[in-house]
Amino acid sequence: MSSLSKGGAVSSAGLLISLGIIYGDIGTSPLYVMKAILGDAIISRELVYGGISCVFWTLTLQTTVKYVLLTLQADNNGEGGIFSLYTLIRRRAAWLVVPAMIGGAALLADGIITPPISVSSAIEGLSILDPAIPTVPIVLAVITFLFLMQSFGTEIVGKAFGPVMLLWFTMLGSLGAVSVVHHPEILQALNPFYAYNLLWHYPKGFWLLGAVFLCTTGAEALYSDLGHCGRPNIRVSWAFVKLALLLNYLGQGAWLMTQEGNRLQENPFYSIMPDWFLLSGITIATVAAIIASQALVTGSYTLISEAIRLNLWPKVKLVYPTDQKGQLYVPSINWLLWLGCVGVVLYFRESEHMEAAYGLAINMAMLATTILLSYYLYIRSKSRVLVFAFLAVYLAIELSFLVANLNKFMHGGWVTLLICALLLTIMYTWLSAYHIKRTLTEYVRLKSYLPALQELSADESIPKYATHLVFMTSAPNPREIESKIIYSIFQKRPKRADIYWFIHVDITDEPYTAEYKVKKILEGDVIRIDFKLGFRVEQRINLFFRKVVEELVEKGEVDITSRYYSLSKQHLIGDFRFVVLEKFLSYENELPIAQRLIMQWYFSIKQFTSSESKWFGLDTSAVKVEKVPLVIKPAKLPQLKRVMT
Incomplete structure (x- = not known):
């Protein structure tokens, strides 16, 4: 049995597969996060420094502390995900099935919006070379190719995508570092004072949390794909990934300070690239965006297999493409996600419009995880005070994000909530019917x-x-x-x-x-x-x-x-x-x-x-x-x- 299946020692193969499977979503966030934070506002030191500070502390508190350090500990014999977490505590509190169902439905809904926004953000970089290039057909072709590959198994997918993501994160960190050298003062943005100043003193600064939240939307995938990659491999690879992400955000901020007083005219992600590297950068970004969809797709398979066991989902066909433990493919979910992705692309057409729909569902999933994890810690921790402190802090953080994200509802957020509601209806129907039938079995x-x-x-x-x-x-x-x-x-x-x-x-x-x-x-x-x-x-x-x-x-x-x-x-x-x-x-x-x-x-x-x-x-x-x-x-x-x- 490999280290991946046991979740044991760190291995180079395990680290590479981890990069290929679980970091696509959070790894491609630099493509659109700073652009979403700035919007149509005039570029200012307060906005840029505050935005980067919010991103840094969000990645630290949400992704590193909550998920990488704490949530990954709550594994069910090496398996992760919100339903695995619920399994660990369900015999003590049956009512926790409610947040588990909400979180599961929200994660599946997020799996429908992640591929369109990631791929569209990268493909639209081609408009820099030629504004007449039709991006929608290319996006649809790329998404279709991605879902066709799923039947080969996540081990094969991970081995193919791992080297590409290693190149991607190396590129992110290198481009960011070069840009930071020209404006080293941007490192001051890591000071939490700038985040506080943006949220409390900048006009409508609090509502920018909806855009900031996009930097951590892939955090749930770290936990959902625990069974595919193993806890040690995820933790070690995250240190490299987070460094690359921060360098790139800082690099974008350094370039933005050269544009102070103007409105944003182009994506700062591509602006920090040298002209001679632009075509190569767009190509690598496009391939990385394809991989970005992988995290929640593989996580969705795990969710469905566990939902079936918990009588929350119909008994659909499950396929085990390889002998590697943890490798799973669910054909019906694969094509359900594909149909949803195609619908999102055809409805919104541009990544700028998708940003409004993105994040609201995953915010609900994170809140559900916080509730379940708090109960898990409550029954296992010796210090109840620390557990209540954890619950209070993260409810405050995630409810703040939720309020800010609700501002997106009329601008597209309703789409993901509608998808989430439909999935939740199926779960509720299946669970209720199961209990009705069980009472009648003689x-x-x-x-x-x-x-x-x-x-x-x-x-x-x-x-x-x-x-x-x-x-x-x-x-x-x-x-x-x-x-x-x-x-x-x-x-x-x-x-x-x-x-x-x-x-x-x-x-x-x-x-x-x-x-x-x-x-x-x-x-x-x-x-x-x-x-x-x-x-x-x-x-x-x-x-x-x-x-x-x-x-x-x-x-x-x-x-x-x-x-x-x-x-x-x-x-x-x-x-x-x-x-x-x-x-x-x-x-x-x-x-x-x-x-x-x-x-x-x-x-x-x-x-x-x-x-x-x-x-x-x-x-x-x-x-x-x-x-x-x-x-x-x-x-x-x-x-x-x-x-x-």
């Missing part, structure tokens, strides 16, 4: 039906359904079984088999658990297998079951030879058949409006998700899917009166 004592199962197995008057009949069961107690399975075996169509197998899958909070237990409920007739699988383990139940059966045969614990006389003489293996019971909403329901809408939405969404058999990785040629009506509240029938003729 379990019966399996012991009561063992004699009947034994008699059915021996009843030769009934045609044999299969030699080995396998049911997936949700009953956590091995002594119980769903009543619908009993109904399927005895009544829907009597299913005679030599051996009845019941398989239960328990998804654990640990990411890579792979264990099983075998319980012989009735020797030679009824066997139950309980799998305990981590939430990052691919559910290939068909292969797992086959392996378990092979081990049982080797140890002489079970005989799977066909019991047909003509076949048993040849020692042929009997056939295996899986039965999967899928529920549908019965028309015989009389529900309150709210529950009826939730269940209707649930089953409408379910049509576009993976079937139970595909989710469990069963061999479809040996699977029988039976539809079972879900009756939540039987409809009241009118009193019928028989009329005699």
